[in-house]
Amino acid sequence: xxxxxxxxPKGGDTLVMVGTMKGAFxxxxxxxxxxxxxxxxxxxxxxxxxxxxxxxxxxxxxxxGSENFHFGPVxxxxxxxxxxxxKEEDGAIRFPEDTAATMKRVWQIAPARADEPEVLYAGVEPxxxxxxxxxxxxxxxxxxxxxxxxxxxxxxGGGGMCLHTVLxxxxxxxxxxxxVSTAGVYRTDDGGRTWRTAHRxxxxxxxxxxxxxxxxxxxxxxxxxxxxDRIYLQNHWGLYRTDDAGESWxxxxxxxxxxxxxAMAVHPHDPDTAYIVxxxxxxxxxxxxxxxxVYRTRDAGKSWQPMTRGLPQKDAMETVLRDALAxxxxxxxxxxxGTRSGKLFASRDGGxxxxxxxxxxxxxxxxxxATVAKGRGxx
Amino acid sequence: xxxxxxxxxxxxxxxxxxxxxxxEASASDAAAFTVQAALEQLWRLYPGLRERVLTEQGQVxxxxxxxxxxxxxxxxxxxxxxxxxxxxxxIIPAVSGGSSCAQESALPM
Numbered sequence: 001x002x003x004x005x006x007x008x009p010k011g012g013d014t015l016v017m018v019g020t021m022k023g024a025f026x027x028x029x030x031x032x033x034x035x036x037x038x039x040x041x042x043x044x045x046x047x048x049x050x051x052x053x054x055x056x057x058x059x060x061x062x063x064x065g066s067e068n069f070h071f072g073p074v075x076x077x078x079x080x081x082x083x084x085x086x087k088e089e090d091g092a093i094r095f096p097e098d099t100a101a102t103m104k105r106v107w108q109i110a111p112a113r114a115d116e117p118e119v120l121y122a123g124v125e126p127x128x129x130x131x132x133x134x135x136x137x138x139x140x141x142x143x144x145x146x147x148x149x150x151x152x153x154x155x156x157g158g159g160g161m162c163l164h165t166v167l168x169x170x171x172x173x174x175x176x177x178x179x180v181s182t183a184g185v186y187r188t189d190d191g192g193r194t195w196r197t198a199h200r201x202x203x204x205x206x207x208x209x210x211x212x213x214x215x216x217x218x219x220x221x222x223x224x225x226x227x228x229d230r231i232y233l234q235n236h237w238g239l240y241r242t243d244d245a246g247e248s249w250x251x252x253x254x255x256x257x258x259x260x261x262x263a264m265a266v267h268p269h270d271p272d273t274a275y276i277v278x279x280x281x282x283x284x285x286x287x288x289x290x291x292x293x294v295y296r297t298r299d300a301g302k303s304w305q306p307m308t309r310g311l312p313q314k315d316a317m318e319t320v321l322r323d324a325l326a327x328x329x330x331x332x333x334x335x336x337x338g339t340r341s342g343k344l345f346a347s348r349d350g351g352x353x354x355x356x357x358x359x360x361x362x363x364x365x366x367x368x369x370a371t372v373a374k375g376r377g378x379x
Numbered sequence: 380x381x382x383x384x385x386x387x388x389x390x391x392x393x394x395x396x397x398x399x400x401x402x403e404a405s406a407s408d409a410a411a412f413t414v415q416a417a418l419e420q421l422w423r424l425y426p427g428l429r430e431r432v433l434t435e436q437g438q439v440x441x442x443x444x445x446x447x448x449x450x451x452x453x454x455x456x457x458x459x460x461x462x463x464x465x466x467x468x469x470i471i472p473a474v475s476g477g478s479s480c481a482q483e484s485a486l487p488m
Contacts, residue, residue, distance in 0.1 A: 068389060069442060070389065070440065070442040070472035070473065071389060071390065071431035071432070071472070072430070072440060087392075087427070088393070088427065089426070089427025090427075092435075094430065094435035095435055097435070097436065101436075102434040102435060102436055103434075103435065
């Protein structure tokens with residue numbers, strides 16, 4: 001029997017949610033983030049590519065996309081930090097019959113803005129966006145994107161035909177960016193009814209036409225909360241920044257050992273600071289030179305510096321996947337990432353130095369953070 | 380028509396822990412009674428099971444096998460396979476898994 005451990009977070013605690021190819025884990029610490037406890041595995045044996053924390057409207061709710069290899073994906077939630085989860089039979093997320101599509105995987109769960117606490121989005125495979133307007137009980141396909149004339153021509157990347165990132169604009173209620181591999185960045189300004197591409201200037205090195213209308217293999221996009229028109233982008237080759245919500249992108253691969261990689265995160269308070277973990281190439285998707293380095297920019301991509309303190313710098317052939325790097329909300333930001341080899345690292349000084357939080361986990365595919373609200377949680 | 384279903388371990392949470400489920404259906408035409416019709420009786424008892432065994436488009440999931448007696452319905456006509464009175468229908472996870480290659484090469488029903 002799998003020995004499942006539990007954690008009991010209190011108000012003000014930091015949570016790191018870790019999804020792996022064979023279950024999910026929770027790490028908790030107080031605000032000092034010095035000592036960590038581990039909970040899990042939840043859904044042992046099942047892949048968990050998406051996790052989220054919903055702290056809106058007094059909730060303390062965890063979300064996970066659990067995926068039984070044989071019996072398919074479902075969405076699960078927990079209001080007691082993983083001790084119990086919603087029933088599998090209540091978690092179906094399904095394509096309508098007329099689409100003839102079958103849900104393969106939930107890649108992203110995104111609670112919407114604080115003033116619309118019943119709204120959540122989910123990015124899935126095959127690439128589509130789903131929306132819930134009742135707190136996650138019922139989900140419906142966002143037709144505007146599904147019916148986009150480009151969609152039938154989208155091609156799957158190595159990870160599958162996935163809509164892997166959903167970015168809600170904190171200031172413009174109707175604006176959402178999504179990233180699809182291999183299609184690019186699409187943006188709606190009317191709450192999902194119509195969508196257009198938002199990746200002009202992003203190069204598709206792997207196509208004869210380097211600047212196609214669509215077909216960019218965007219691995220990750222990360223938006224800054226206080227400057228929502230600024231988004232960073234890690235492409236399948238290429239590192240970019242936009243300051244106009246995706247109207248135009250600027251190459252910011254300055255001083256990195258490779259502009260190939262998957263993961264990307266922004267600092268919670270400084271829009272000039274972002275994090276990536278470069279990989280050698282699409283042929284050898286491992287950290288270059290056997291050194292595990294997080295690269296940090298503090299000048300919006302004009303330069304990037306390697307962060308190595310506490311990270312293995314010899315024989316470290318590691319891979320950090322697209323959703324496996326995250327920051328927390330503290331002034332002195334915590335930065336966290338997990339590797340395909342099952343290691344979890346944490347920094348509580350904005351990425352300057354790192355500690356080893358866990359080893360021997362299943363391959364990490366998702367790392368998310370939350371600060372538990374003070375006061376009593378509402379079930 | 381009486382049918383006995385065998386439920387695999389990962390789905391016992393749907394059946395209250397029952398490995399064996401018996402269902403009875405009134406079939407006006409016993410000769411036309413199929414796996415599909417038999418499964419409808421199972422879904423009636425445990426509605427959540429349907430979407431774990433079938434996709435939302437009503438096909439058996441690629442890594443799930445359904446046997447009538449000793450025969451996989453993949454070889455006998457899929458969901459249209461005829462079912463006799465007192466048949467035993469087993470739902471069994473396929474011995475595939477782990478590798479994305481297996482996932483790609485699996486043939487849909």
